[in-house]
Amino acid sequence: MSKQATVQAADAPGLDAAAVSVEGAQAGKPVPMTMIQALRSALDVSMARDARVVVFGEDVGYFGGVFRVTEGLQAKYGKSRCFDTPISESGIVGVGIGMAGYGLRPVVEIQFADYVYPATDQIVSEAARMRYRSVGDFSAPLTIRMPCGGGIYGGQTHSQSPEAFFTHVCGLRTVMPSNPYDAKGLLIAAIECNDPIIFLEPKRLYNGPFDGHHERPVVPWSRHPLGMVPEGYYKLPIDAASVFRPGKDLTVLAYGTMVWVAACAAEETGIDAEIIDLRALWPMDLETVLASVRKTGRCVVVHEATRTSGFGAELAALVQEHCFHHLEAPIERVTGWDTPYPHAQEWDYFPGPARVGEAFKRAMEA
């Protein structure tokens, strides 16, 4: 375990030491990174360590990706390991599955999560079931990165959070980091994992933590402890939640941007919320969730995606199945509305700290 990384973990509020146990001895000294830089560092480290890692997608080669995550990788590792693809998500994932079947470890970028649907057949019917249907004769160790979520005036085609489509599919792992430190450690873990992984990147968090107050100036990651990211190699468990904010009044189950929104709601309402950052959506760390709900007796589920059949429904069901008798109030859900993500009315759609805070109050008053 790297000493520096351990110190960093202990220094970073919102990260419990157990959940950030660092594997490997090469983790370097922490330096300020945005989430984009942290993801790039994860790709760089993985490509340097393992010649089987290849990176491709739309605009990711020479240009380095529309969000610049892959910038410099083609120059450093050559065109056969980082390259542009035709605009075809089914093709990107399909060739990735073939490459994984050969023995490479592809990391593909879907430019926006909103564009992933043409690849659904390849992800659901092929990658997710390859190990199962061939009894391990073949597998699909493939990482599918995609920026998700709103808050950038992206309208209905650049704002979606499609995680529930993927958590529904057996054989996939779906993860979503909420900060640069987790993003790097989880992406390296995803690349090394032998299961296919949906890696969702909340794009509103790329350049700084975002608590939902869009009217305020953006806080850069360089001014936040979780923007201090070790250079070199480290990874996080691919299936562990973290206690982002310890508290005693109620439990919040959140991931991605909503972790920060929930933390803001806790400050603004004065309600001592324990915020669980799931990080791994499915398979998930149920024990951490249940331990918290058993302690607080109240539970609020928060996500940005639409409400009906959203992942929050699964979370609410799991909580009541496993700790019904500990619950002192009905489980609250705060989500995006069941409408397409609107453009000009984005902030009426986005479940910001006011809506989350109201749910906290309802949960406390019940």
Next chain:
Amino acid sequence: MSGMSEYAPLRLHVPEPTGRPGQATDFSYLRLSPAGSVRRPPVDTSHFDTQDLSYTLVRVLDDEGRAVGPWAPQLDAATLERGLRAMMKTRIFDARMLLAQRQKKLSFYMQCLGEEAIAVAHSFALEKGDMCFPTYRQQGLLLARDDVSMVEMMCQLMSNARDPLKGRQLPVMYSMKRAGFFSVSGNLATQFIQAVGWGMASAIAGDTRIASAWIGDGSTAESDFHTALTFAHVYRAPVILNVVNNQWAISTFQAIAGGETTTFAARGVGCGIASLRVDGNDFLAVYAASAWAAERARRNFGPTLIEWVSYRAGPHSTSDDPSKYRPADDWKRFPLGDPIARLKAHLIAIGHWSEAQHEQAQRELEAEVAAAQKEAERHGTLLDGGIPSAATMFEDVYEQMPDHLRRQRQQLGI
């Protein structure tokens, strides 16, 4: 209606086959070329130079069983006999497994009757380590190999205790990495693009192995087919793109997939891929075209698309009844004939084979297949319930079993 046009009202065109039950098919739509008439360009040719080859038909065996023209491969008689025996074995295997399905020893079966030459001769043109991404009608790729046991294949079909796929897959959806046979999906066309990815990976790794992709005429309409062509062309992937045009996708004639007045091979040329249209019932033509494409791929000249013109002689699957939608005697009248009869005639014509030897080979192979079936049934069949344990259902969903699956397995009580 406006009535302003000087033309007749528009009419929707819905293609129809030229034959239906009770009405003999007019096979002139196939536009065949005489054996030996189509030129053979060098393997480093451009896609542009194959335009004519995508509309004509590469054929080697003529009606007298002679091998003629520039595509005639230099295969020795012993190799040809091996090919004949592999095709015969495939047909016998299919027949016995069809019967076993009717006896409910397996749930379902798909034969490749009439298409045996395509998979068998193609496998002869590949090398060890190459990877095929087959559909469910390329069992000949496995049955042509000496290192694949029929017993293992039958155990998969019967979903029994020795089924290497533990009862998880429909019969025929084999997976055999060691034999260069990728796990068959059952979702059509998905594997065409995966084969391109496998070939790209081989090129990235600086390897010498190539990939071979398989699809039917019907599913060329899927976007994955067109995506595969684009990627194969863009990255000059070392892959053979096989389109088996057996005229029928269940009850749907190939014109509904877009074959009317054009060819599937022509799709390749439009995407910048060297493309051939080949007699799929001609063992020698299949071998020659496959070897040409394999050499192109291995020498880094890029992909080749090959449309194999053939005929699905049997039903689509054991759940299908083709007498409902096409003439019952269609295969007998199909102008490219039966691949086994044609290679047999050639071997007799060159003095290597006789009717008596053929009958003896038939008897030997029938005995071999029957013995394999007897052996496979010792490990159980779907009928006698000798299937793998339900506990195995929860394995291999992930590399390591997550807690929720462990809990669900406990709920099942095993």
